[in-house]
Amino acid sequence: MTGVDGQDNPAHERRWNALFIILNACVPEHKMEDLKVEVGSETESIWSDVGWMIFNRVISRSLTLGMGFVVHLLV
Numbered sequence: 001m002t003g004v005d006g007q008d009n010p011a012h013e014r015r016w017n018a019l020f021i022i023l024n025a026c027v028p029e030h031k032m033e034d035l036k037v038e039v040g041s042e043t044e045s046i047w048s049d050v051g052w053m054i055f056n057r058v059i060s061r062s063l064t065l066g067m068g069f070v071v072h073l074l075v
Helices: 010-026 029-074
Strands: none
Touching: none
């Protein structure tokens, strides 16, 4: 995951589209269904991975802010 910048970049999107066009041309018919299953399982799990990453960032930053506030009160 490279961040928000990669999502808005049309060149990045076109590269991925070109890659999948090439992949469709190169994969034999009898392997195509297995490939679709594999890619589908990868893309389904990405949202849970992103969710955990966001959750971990929120918790770590909240704890950091909380500790900073406590130190501020003690000083």
